[in-house]
Amino acid sequence: MYESANVAGDADRTAFRRAEKKYKLYYEQDSKFTRKKKLPKPIDLSELLDFNLISQDYNNNGVLPDGIRVAEVDSSPVFCIENRPGFYFIPGALSLEEQCKWIKESLTNFPQPPNRTNHNAIYGPIADLFDSAKDNKVLVQEDLTNNKWKFYEEVDTVKAKQSSCKSVSASVLLRKLRWSTLGLQFDWSKRNYDVSLPHNNIPDALCQLAKTHAAIAMPDGEEFRPEGAIVNYFGIGDTLGGHLDDMEADWSKPIVSMSLGCKAIFLLGGKSKDDPPHAMYLRSGDVVLMAGEARECFHGVPRIFTDAENAEICALESELSHESGNFLAEYIKTSRININIRQVF
Numbered sequence: 441m442y443e444s445a446n447v448a449g450d451a452d453r454t455a456f457r458r459a460e461k462k463y464k465l466y467y468e469q470d471s472k473f474t475r476k477k478k479l480p481k482p483i484d485l486s487e488l489l490d491f492n493l494i495s496q497d498y499n500n501n502g503v504l505p506d507g508i509r510v511a512e513v514d515s516s517p518v519f520c521i522e523n524r525p526g527f528y529f530i531p532g533a534l535s536l537e538e539q540c541k542w543i544k545e546s547l548t549n550f551p552q553p554p555n556r557t558n559h560n561a562i563y564g565p566i567a568d569l570f571d572s573a574k575d576n577k578v579l580v581q582e583d584l585t586n587n588k589w590k591f592y593e594e595v596d597t598v599k600a601k602q603s604s605c606k607s608v609s610a611s612v613l614l615r616k617l618r619w620s621t622l623g624l625q626f627d628w629s630k631r632n633y634d635v636s637l638p639h640n641n642i643p644d645a646l647c648q649l650a651k652t653h654a655a656i657a658m659p660d661g662e663e664f665r666p667e668g669a670i671v672n673y674f675g676i677g678d679t680l681g682g683h684l685d686d687m688e689a690d691w692s693k694p695i696v697s698m699s700l701g702c703k704a705i706f707l708l709g710g711k712s713k714d715d716p717p718h719a720m721y722l723r724s725g726d727v728v729l730m731a732g733e734a735r736e737c738f739h740g741v742p743r744i745f746t747d748a749e750n751a752e753i754c755a756l757e758s759e760l761s762h763e764s765g766n767f768l769a770e771y772i773k774t775s776r777i778n779i780n781i782r783q784v785f
């Protein structure tokens with residue numbers, strides 16, 4: 441589901457692919473720049489839905505753009521798109537404090553075994569990745585036959601290097617963390633849930649948060665039951681290709697998707713990749729719900745903004761600068777985290 445090299449000729453075939461290409465990060469080819477700073481190619485952002493602005497306009501003047509509806513005005517409005525029933529956008533659903541909490545959890549506790557991450561396939565389960573990265577530790581392959589790896593202080597790895605053991609620094613592994621799974625473990629190779637894998641329940645506070653925000657998209661009288669979650673970590677240039685999340689049994693239940701960190705572009709397509717997608721900004725603290733018919737709509741993230749001007753990360757960065765010796769703030773400056781929570785059965 442993640443972006444891989446384009447098969448030549450495939451790139452422009454559908455409206456969805458064309459939109460992905462339009463918003464994706466490309467660098468200027470100009471040789472003047474290549475040796476110094478790579479410059480992102482400018483893109484046309486004029487067609488993007490900006491629910492921050494829409495929300496301001498609605499609160500101030502009660503006006504809405506064509507095709508946008510308000511589903512509920514409780515403390516703050518929830519927006520819908522007329523031709524995408526089952527899709528809900530809740531701008532600024534999470535407070536700054538909540539955003540910080542879930543960023544911290546996403547980097548410290550969520551990748552802890554028995555939860556699995558993209559690193560499992562190569563290194564087996566890795567405990568304490570975040571603390572090890574903070575402490576400049578290095579993961580060393582101790583036992584080649586059984587593929588056993590262990591963290592060492594940086595100084596001790598000199599020995600490992602002499603004996604030609606494989607090694608990789610914890611901070612590189614943290615940077616390359618791409619996903620972790622909470623609750624029922626999603627098996628990416630088979631693209632389904634493997635209920636036989638050991639797992640912890642989704643933390644209570646996250647369940648509660650998901651239930652609260654899911655309520656508006658739930659069938660009458662039913663409460664959302666969070667059973668599995670996928671945490672996606674995006675660094676500079678990372679994208680999430682157009683896909684459907686179709687491994688859950690009951691599509692009338694929403695996927696609750698929380699955005700944290702750098703601003704991104706989200707594409708909400710239709711049931712066919714030939715349908716032109718709606719493009720919109722996702723900011724830290726925004727929550728999106730996809731239920732019912734929207735569960736059948738292709739969606740993806742072609743772009744995250746990691747430059748100071750567009751990332752809209754200032755408040756978050758300063759709030760996080762008090763935590764873990766600025767390590768979280770440094771991480772989030774060029775990263776985005778998405779937690780999407782699902783009822784599997």
Ligand code: OGA
Pocket residue numbers: 670672680685697699706722739740741778780
């Ligand atoms: C997903 C997904 C969207 C996002 O993980 O299935 O659609 O905003 N994520 O990152």
Ligand code: MN
Pocket residue numbers: 683684685739
């Ligand atoms: Mn998805």
